[in-house]
Amino acid sequence: MSKGYVVAVVGATGVVGKEMIETLQERKFPVAKLIPLASERSAGSTIDFKGNTIDVDVLNDESFIGVDFALFSAGGSISEKYAPLAVKSGAVVIDNTSHFRMDNDVPLIVPEVNGDAIKGHKGIIANPNCSTAQMVLLLKPIYDAVGIERIVVSTYQSVSGAGKDAIQELESQSRANLSGSDYQGNVFKSPIAFNVIPQIDVFLDNGYTKEEMKMIQETQKILRDDTIRITATAVRVPVFVGHSESINIQTKEYLSADDARKLFEAAPGVSVLDSPLEQEYPTPRQVAGEDNVFVGRIRNDLSIRNGIELWCVGDNLKKGAALNAVQIAEFLVQSRVTA
Ligand code: A2P
Numbered sequence: 029m030s031k032g033y034v035v036a037v038v039g040a041t042g043v044v045g046k047e048m049i050e051t052l053q054e055r056k057f058p059v060a061k062l063i064p065l066a067s068e069r070s071a072g073s074t075i076d077f078k079g080n081t082i083d084v085d086v087l088n089d090e091s092f093i094g095v096d097f098a099l100f101s102a103g104g105s106i107s108e109k110y111a112p113l114a115v116k117s118g119a120v121v122i123d124n125t126s127h128f129r130m131d132n133d134v135p136l137i138v139p140e141v142n143g144d145a146i147k148g149h150k151g152i153i154a155n156p157n158c159s160t161a162q163m164v165l166l167l168k169p170i171y172d173a174v175g176i177e178r179i180v181v182s183t184y185q186s187v188s189g190a191g192k193d194a195i196q197e198l199e200s201q202s203r204a205n206l207s208g209s210d211y212q213g214n215v216f217k218s219p220i221a222f223n224v225i226p227q228i229d230v231f232l233d234n235g236y237t238k239e240e241m242k243m244i245q246e247t248q249k250i251l252r253d254d255t256i257r258i259t260a261t262a263v264r265v266p267v268f269v270g271h272s273e274s275i276n277i278q279t280k281e282y283l284s285a286d287d288a289r290k291l292f293e294a295a296p297g298v299s300v301l302d303s304p305l306e307q308e309y310p311t312p313r314q315v316a317g318e319d320n321v322f323v324g325r326i327r328n329d330l331s332i333r334n335g336i337e338l339w340c341v342g343d344n345l346k347k348g349a350a351l352n353a354v355q356i357a358e359f360l361v362q363s364r365v366t367a
Pocket of ligand 1: 039041042044066067069071087101103106190191193
Protein backbone atom coordinates (compact mmCIF):
# COMPACT_ATOMS: atom_id res chain seq x y z
CA MET A 29 0.00 0.00 0.00
CA SER A 30 1.38 3.43 -0.92
CA LYS A 31 1.98 6.07 1.75
CA GLY A 32 -1.03 8.08 2.74
CA TYR A 33 -4.52 7.73 4.13
CA VAL A 34 -7.44 5.42 3.53
CA VAL A 35 -10.29 7.69 2.41
CA ALA A 36 -13.92 6.62 2.06
CA VAL A 37 -16.38 8.76 0.10
CA VAL A 38 -20.00 8.07 1.01
CA GLY A 39 -22.24 9.10 -1.89
CA ALA A 40 -19.42 8.60 -4.39
CA THR A 41 -21.80 8.41 -7.36
CA GLY A 42 -23.54 11.69 -6.52
CA VAL A 43 -22.69 15.16 -7.81
CA VAL A 44 -20.81 16.19 -4.68
CA GLY A 45 -19.23 12.76 -4.10
CA LYS A 46 -17.79 12.75 -7.63
CA GLU A 47 -16.46 16.26 -7.10
CA MET A 48 -14.88 15.15 -3.81
CA ILE A 49 -13.04 12.35 -5.59
CA GLU A 50 -11.85 14.71 -8.33
CA THR A 51 -10.75 17.26 -5.75
CA LEU A 52 -8.74 14.67 -3.79
CA GLN A 53 -6.98 13.82 -7.03
CA GLU A 54 -6.53 17.42 -8.21
CA ARG A 55 -5.08 18.62 -4.91
CA LYS A 56 -2.89 15.53 -4.56
CA PHE A 57 -4.31 14.66 -1.16
CA PRO A 58 -2.22 11.71 0.08
CA VAL A 59 -4.70 8.90 -0.60
CA ALA A 60 -3.25 5.41 -0.14
CA LYS A 61 -6.60 3.78 -0.81
CA LEU A 62 -9.92 5.20 -1.96
CA ILE A 63 -13.16 3.48 -0.98
CA PRO A 64 -16.13 4.81 -2.98
CA LEU A 65 -19.45 3.98 -1.30
CA ALA A 66 -23.02 4.34 -2.56
CA SER A 67 -26.38 2.57 -2.43
CA GLU A 68 -27.34 -0.81 -3.88
CA ARG A 69 -28.45 1.06 -7.00
CA SER A 70 -24.79 1.63 -7.82
CA ALA A 71 -23.62 -1.95 -7.23
CA GLY A 72 -21.38 -2.97 -10.11
CA SER A 73 -20.47 0.58 -11.11
CA THR A 74 -16.94 1.94 -11.05
CA ILE A 75 -15.17 5.28 -10.70
CA ASP A 76 -11.80 6.43 -12.04
CA PHE A 77 -9.19 7.64 -9.62
CA LYS A 78 -5.57 8.46 -10.42
CA GLY A 79 -5.65 6.31 -13.54
CA ASN A 80 -7.22 3.30 -11.78
CA THR A 81 -10.73 1.95 -12.08
CA ILE A 82 -12.21 1.32 -8.65
CA ASP A 83 -15.39 -0.62 -7.84
CA VAL A 84 -18.10 1.28 -5.97
CA ASP A 85 -19.00 -0.62 -2.78
CA VAL A 86 -22.45 -0.77 -1.27
CA LEU A 87 -22.41 1.11 2.04
CA ASN A 88 -22.75 -1.19 5.06
CA ASP A 89 -21.85 -1.38 8.76
CA GLU A 90 -18.38 -2.75 7.98
CA SER A 91 -17.49 -0.12 5.38
CA PHE A 92 -15.27 1.95 7.67
CA ILE A 93 -12.86 -0.64 9.01
CA GLY A 94 -9.34 0.74 8.51
CA VAL A 95 -10.60 4.08 7.15
CA ASP A 96 -8.77 7.28 8.20
CA PHE A 97 -11.07 9.90 6.64
CA ALA A 98 -14.72 9.40 5.69
CA LEU A 99 -16.26 12.13 3.53
CA PHE A 100 -20.07 11.95 3.64
CA SER A 101 -22.46 13.39 1.06
CA ALA A 102 -25.36 10.98 0.76
CA GLY A 103 -28.08 12.77 2.71
CA GLY A 104 -28.72 13.50 6.38
CA SER A 105 -30.25 10.16 7.31
CA ILE A 106 -27.23 8.26 5.96
CA SER A 107 -24.89 10.52 7.96
CA GLU A 108 -27.04 10.09 11.06
CA LYS A 109 -26.77 6.32 10.88
CA TYR A 110 -23.26 5.76 9.52
CA ALA A 111 -21.12 8.70 10.73
CA PRO A 112 -21.10 7.42 14.35
CA LEU A 113 -20.16 3.94 13.05
CA ALA A 114 -17.29 5.44 11.08
CA VAL A 115 -16.05 7.32 14.16
CA LYS A 116 -16.30 4.11 16.20
CA SER A 117 -14.08 2.43 13.61
CA GLY A 118 -11.47 5.18 14.14
CA ALA A 119 -12.21 7.38 11.12
CA VAL A 120 -12.54 11.14 11.15
CA VAL A 121 -15.82 12.08 9.47
CA ILE A 122 -16.18 15.20 7.34
CA ASP A 123 -19.90 15.52 6.83
CA ASN A 124 -21.40 17.57 4.01
CA THR A 125 -25.00 17.13 5.19
CA SER A 126 -26.79 19.40 7.62
CA HIS A 127 -27.35 16.62 10.13
CA PHE A 128 -24.64 17.47 12.70
CA ARG A 129 -23.89 21.08 11.80
CA MET A 130 -25.55 22.75 14.77
CA ASP A 131 -24.43 20.18 17.39
CA ASN A 132 -22.33 21.89 20.06
CA ASP A 133 -19.88 18.99 19.94
CA VAL A 134 -19.36 19.27 16.19
CA PRO A 135 -17.14 22.00 14.74
CA LEU A 136 -18.56 23.65 11.62
CA ILE A 137 -15.55 24.66 9.58
CA VAL A 138 -14.46 26.86 6.72
CA PRO A 139 -10.68 26.57 7.14
CA GLU A 140 -9.86 30.15 6.03
CA VAL A 141 -12.41 31.53 8.48
CA ASN A 142 -12.40 29.39 11.63
CA GLY A 143 -9.90 26.57 11.07
CA ASP A 144 -8.81 26.90 14.71
CA ALA A 145 -12.27 25.70 15.85
CA ILE A 146 -11.38 22.22 14.58
CA LYS A 147 -9.22 21.58 17.66
CA GLY A 148 -10.78 19.20 20.12
CA HIS A 149 -13.21 17.71 17.61
CA LYS A 150 -14.77 14.42 18.64
CA GLY A 151 -14.53 12.63 15.32
CA ILE A 152 -17.16 14.47 13.27
CA ILE A 153 -16.49 17.78 11.53
CA ALA A 154 -19.28 19.45 9.60
CA ASN A 155 -19.01 21.16 6.24
CA PRO A 156 -21.36 24.16 6.03
CA ASN A 157 -24.27 24.68 3.71
CA CYS A 158 -23.06 25.73 0.25
CA SER A 159 -24.52 29.25 0.41
CA THR A 160 -23.13 29.81 3.89
CA ALA A 161 -19.61 28.71 2.97
CA GLN A 162 -19.21 31.23 0.17
CA MET A 163 -20.80 34.05 2.18
CA VAL A 164 -18.64 33.69 5.31
CA LEU A 165 -15.44 33.96 3.25
CA LEU A 166 -16.53 37.54 2.46
CA LEU A 167 -18.01 38.34 5.87
CA LYS A 168 -14.91 37.38 7.84
CA PRO A 169 -12.58 40.22 6.71
CA ILE A 170 -15.37 42.76 7.16
CA TYR A 171 -16.28 41.39 10.58
CA ASP A 172 -12.66 41.61 11.72
CA ALA A 173 -12.18 45.14 10.37
CA VAL A 174 -15.36 46.98 11.36
CA GLY A 175 -17.81 44.53 12.95
CA ILE A 176 -21.16 43.42 11.54
CA GLU A 177 -24.55 44.52 12.84
CA ARG A 178 -26.94 42.95 10.32
CA ILE A 179 -26.96 41.01 7.05
CA VAL A 180 -29.71 40.79 4.42
CA VAL A 181 -28.97 38.09 1.86
CA SER A 182 -30.88 36.77 -1.14
CA THR A 183 -29.56 33.73 -2.98
CA TYR A 184 -29.85 32.56 -6.58
CA GLN A 185 -28.93 28.88 -6.23
CA SER A 186 -28.17 26.44 -9.01
CA VAL A 187 -29.87 23.07 -9.38
CA SER A 188 -26.69 21.03 -8.79
CA GLY A 189 -27.12 21.90 -5.12
CA ALA A 190 -30.13 19.57 -5.17
CA GLY A 191 -28.20 16.62 -6.66
CA LYS A 192 -27.92 14.69 -9.90
CA ASP A 193 -31.65 14.17 -10.40
CA ALA A 194 -32.18 17.94 -10.23
CA ILE A 195 -29.56 18.54 -12.94
CA GLN A 196 -31.28 15.98 -15.13
CA GLU A 197 -34.68 17.57 -14.45
CA LEU A 198 -33.54 21.04 -15.56
CA GLU A 199 -31.97 19.63 -18.69
CA SER A 200 -34.89 17.44 -19.74
CA GLN A 201 -37.52 20.04 -18.87
CA SER A 202 -35.66 22.77 -20.80
CA ARG A 203 -35.36 20.54 -23.89
CA ALA A 204 -39.01 19.50 -23.64
CA ASN A 205 -40.26 23.08 -23.19
CA LEU A 206 -38.18 24.36 -26.11
CA SER A 207 -39.67 21.73 -28.35
CA GLY A 208 -43.16 22.68 -27.22
CA SER A 209 -43.96 19.84 -24.82
CA ASP A 210 -44.47 19.55 -21.09
CA TYR A 211 -42.17 17.72 -18.69
CA GLN A 212 -43.39 16.84 -15.24
CA GLY A 213 -40.42 16.87 -12.89
CA ASN A 214 -40.31 15.19 -9.50
CA VAL A 215 -37.46 17.04 -7.77
CA PHE A 216 -38.96 20.54 -7.91
CA LYS A 217 -42.66 21.19 -7.24
CA SER A 218 -42.79 24.14 -9.65
CA PRO A 219 -41.21 23.95 -13.09
CA ILE A 220 -37.52 24.86 -12.84
CA ALA A 221 -36.90 25.46 -16.56
CA PHE A 222 -37.41 29.14 -17.50
CA ASN A 223 -38.55 29.89 -13.96
CA VAL A 224 -37.33 30.86 -10.48
CA ILE A 225 -38.55 29.15 -7.32
CA PRO A 226 -38.54 30.99 -3.97
CA GLN A 227 -38.26 27.79 -1.95
CA ILE A 228 -35.25 25.66 -1.07
CA ASP A 229 -35.87 22.84 1.43
CA VAL A 230 -39.02 22.73 3.55
CA PHE A 231 -40.96 25.59 5.16
CA LEU A 232 -40.74 26.02 8.93
CA ASP A 233 -43.31 27.46 11.35
CA ASN A 234 -41.66 30.92 11.25
CA GLY A 235 -42.27 31.27 7.50
CA TYR A 236 -38.62 30.83 6.57
CA THR A 237 -37.35 27.74 4.76
CA LYS A 238 -34.88 25.36 6.35
CA GLU A 239 -32.22 26.50 3.86
CA GLU A 240 -32.69 30.11 4.96
CA MET A 241 -32.45 29.19 8.64
CA LYS A 242 -29.30 27.16 7.91
CA MET A 243 -27.68 30.28 6.46
CA ILE A 244 -28.63 32.31 9.52
CA GLN A 245 -27.60 29.82 12.20
CA GLU A 246 -24.49 28.48 10.48
CA THR A 247 -23.13 31.99 9.82
CA GLN A 248 -23.51 32.88 13.48
CA LYS A 249 -21.82 29.63 14.51
CA ILE A 250 -18.87 30.01 12.12
CA LEU A 251 -18.29 33.67 13.04
CA ARG A 252 -18.85 32.77 16.72
CA ASP A 253 -21.27 35.65 17.19
CA ASP A 254 -24.97 35.06 17.62
CA THR A 255 -25.63 38.78 18.04
CA ILE A 256 -25.30 39.33 14.27
CA ARG A 257 -28.81 39.82 12.93
CA ILE A 258 -29.33 37.96 9.66
CA THR A 259 -32.28 37.51 7.33
CA ALA A 260 -32.19 35.37 4.20
CA THR A 261 -34.30 34.50 1.16
CA ALA A 262 -33.12 31.42 -0.74
CA VAL A 263 -34.19 31.04 -4.35
CA ARG A 264 -33.60 28.25 -6.88
CA VAL A 265 -32.76 29.42 -10.41
CA PRO A 266 -32.35 27.48 -13.67
CA VAL A 267 -28.54 27.45 -13.57
CA PHE A 268 -26.60 24.17 -13.54
CA VAL A 269 -23.58 25.10 -11.39
CA GLY A 270 -22.77 28.18 -9.31
CA HIS A 271 -24.65 29.93 -6.54
CA SER A 272 -25.04 33.72 -6.63
CA GLU A 273 -25.87 35.91 -3.66
CA SER A 274 -26.86 39.53 -3.23
CA ILE A 275 -25.55 40.48 0.21
CA ASN A 276 -26.25 43.67 2.16
CA ILE A 277 -24.00 44.09 5.19
CA GLN A 278 -24.69 46.72 7.84
CA THR A 279 -21.38 47.26 9.61
CA LYS A 280 -20.72 48.60 13.13
CA GLU A 281 -18.30 51.24 11.85
CA TYR A 282 -18.23 52.94 8.46
CA LEU A 283 -16.36 51.10 5.70
CA SER A 284 -15.94 52.62 2.25
CA ALA A 285 -16.54 50.47 -0.80
CA ASP A 286 -12.86 50.98 -1.75
CA ASP A 287 -11.69 49.73 1.62
CA ALA A 288 -14.06 46.76 1.39
CA ARG A 289 -12.58 45.96 -2.03
CA LYS A 290 -9.06 46.05 -0.51
CA LEU A 291 -10.13 43.72 2.28
CA PHE A 292 -11.52 41.23 -0.27
CA GLU A 293 -8.36 41.47 -2.40
CA ALA A 294 -6.34 40.34 0.61
CA ALA A 295 -8.81 37.64 1.74
CA PRO A 296 -7.85 33.99 1.20
CA GLY A 297 -10.07 32.11 -1.24
CA VAL A 298 -11.61 35.31 -2.65
CA SER A 299 -11.22 36.92 -6.09
CA VAL A 300 -12.47 40.41 -6.84
CA LEU A 301 -14.08 40.98 -10.23
CA ASP A 302 -15.50 44.44 -9.99
CA SER A 303 -15.16 46.81 -12.93
CA PRO A 304 -18.70 48.07 -13.51
CA LEU A 305 -17.60 50.44 -16.29
CA GLU A 306 -16.29 47.46 -18.25
CA GLN A 307 -19.40 45.53 -17.20
CA GLU A 308 -17.23 43.09 -15.28
CA TYR A 309 -18.81 41.23 -12.41
CA PRO A 310 -18.97 37.52 -11.60
CA THR A 311 -21.61 35.24 -13.10
CA PRO A 312 -22.15 31.53 -12.50
CA ARG A 313 -21.16 30.60 -16.06
CA GLN A 314 -17.81 32.26 -15.45
CA VAL A 315 -17.21 30.98 -11.93
CA ALA A 316 -18.27 27.33 -12.34
CA GLY A 317 -15.12 25.23 -12.06
CA GLU A 318 -13.21 27.82 -10.01
CA ASP A 319 -11.97 27.22 -6.47
CA ASN A 320 -12.26 30.83 -5.35
CA VAL A 321 -15.41 32.72 -4.46
CA PHE A 322 -15.85 35.81 -6.64
CA VAL A 323 -17.16 39.18 -5.53
CA GLY A 324 -18.26 42.21 -7.52
CA ARG A 325 -20.76 45.12 -7.56
CA ILE A 326 -19.14 46.33 -4.31
CA ARG A 327 -20.73 49.62 -3.33
CA ASN A 328 -21.88 51.61 -0.33
CA ASP A 329 -25.57 51.23 0.50
CA LEU A 330 -27.22 54.61 -0.14
CA SER A 331 -30.02 53.98 2.35
CA ILE A 332 -27.96 53.65 5.57
CA ARG A 333 -24.74 55.15 6.91
CA ASN A 334 -22.77 51.96 7.49
CA GLY A 335 -23.74 49.62 4.69
CA ILE A 336 -21.95 47.58 2.03
CA GLU A 337 -23.82 46.03 -0.87
CA LEU A 338 -22.24 43.28 -2.98
CA TRP A 339 -22.74 40.40 -5.39
CA CYS A 340 -20.99 37.11 -4.75
CA VAL A 341 -20.72 33.95 -6.88
CA GLY A 342 -19.16 30.61 -5.96
CA ASP A 343 -19.05 27.11 -7.42
CA ASN A 344 -21.42 25.37 -5.03
CA LEU A 345 -19.86 21.96 -5.70
CA LYS A 346 -16.36 23.25 -4.90
CA LYS A 347 -16.08 25.83 -2.07
CA GLY A 348 -19.72 25.11 -1.26
CA ALA A 349 -19.08 21.39 -0.79
CA ALA A 350 -16.21 19.19 -2.06
CA LEU A 351 -13.32 21.65 -1.98
CA ASN A 352 -14.13 22.81 1.55
CA ALA A 353 -14.41 19.17 2.70
CA VAL A 354 -11.01 18.30 1.25
CA GLN A 355 -9.51 21.51 2.70
CA ILE A 356 -10.75 20.37 6.12
CA ALA A 357 -8.95 17.05 5.63
CA GLU A 358 -5.81 18.91 4.53
CA PHE A 359 -6.04 21.16 7.58
CA LEU A 360 -6.24 18.11 9.85
CA VAL A 361 -3.26 16.47 8.18
CA GLN A 362 -1.21 19.67 8.41
CA SER A 363 -2.08 20.29 12.04
CA ARG A 364 -1.21 16.71 12.94
CA VAL A 365 2.12 17.05 11.16
CA THR A 366 2.97 20.30 12.89
CA ALA A 367 1.54 19.32 16.27
P1 A2P B 1 -26.71 6.06 -5.61
O1 A2P B 1 -26.13 6.74 -6.84
O2 A2P B 1 -26.33 4.63 -5.52
O3 A2P B 1 -28.16 6.34 -5.43
P2 A2P B 1 -27.01 13.20 -5.37
O4 A2P B 1 -26.97 14.14 -4.18
O5 A2P B 1 -26.21 13.73 -6.53
O6 A2P B 1 -28.41 12.81 -5.74
O7 A2P B 1 -26.27 11.86 -4.90
C1 A2P B 1 -26.62 11.19 -3.71
C2 A2P B 1 -25.53 10.18 -3.38
O8 A2P B 1 -25.90 9.52 -2.17
C3 A2P B 1 -25.37 9.11 -4.42
O9 A2P B 1 -24.03 8.68 -4.49
C4 A2P B 1 -26.27 8.01 -3.89
O10 A2P B 1 -25.94 6.72 -4.34
C5 A2P B 1 -25.94 8.12 -2.42
N1 A2P B 1 -26.99 7.48 -1.60
C6 A2P B 1 -28.31 7.78 -1.59
N2 A2P B 1 -28.97 6.92 -0.76
C7 A2P B 1 -28.04 6.08 -0.28
C8 A2P B 1 -28.08 4.97 0.62
N3 A2P B 1 -29.23 4.55 1.18
N4 A2P B 1 -26.91 4.33 0.90
C9 A2P B 1 -25.77 4.71 0.33
N5 A2P B 1 -25.65 5.77 -0.51
C10 A2P B 1 -26.78 6.44 -0.81
